[in-house]
Amino acid sequence: MLSNIGVPGLILILLIALVIFGPKKLPEIGRAFGQTLREFKNSTKDLTNDVMEEIEDTKKKVKE
Numbered sequence: 001m002l003s004n005i006g007v008p009g010l011i012l013i014l015l016i017a018l019v020i021f022g023p024k025k026l027p028e029i030g031r032a033f034g035q036t037l038r039e040f041k042n043s044t045k046d047l048t049n050d051v052m053e054e055i056e057d058t059k060k061k062v063k064e
Contacts, residue, residue, distance in 0.1 A: 017029075
């Protein structure tokens with residue numbers, strides 16, 4: 001979905017965000033968005049690791 005936006009679309013979105021939120025609020029929004037993405041990525045990684053550990057434990061039990 002986001003891969004079809006392109007550079008002109010991103011520029012338009014940034015300009016609209018600049019008009020709506022103003023130049024002072026935009027860096028705060030970007031920082032909060034980046035922190036949210038980082039937390040989501042870490043949560044996803046933790047969940048994936050938990051699932052992989054469960055799979056490995058199940059494989060070990062089957063071999064025994």
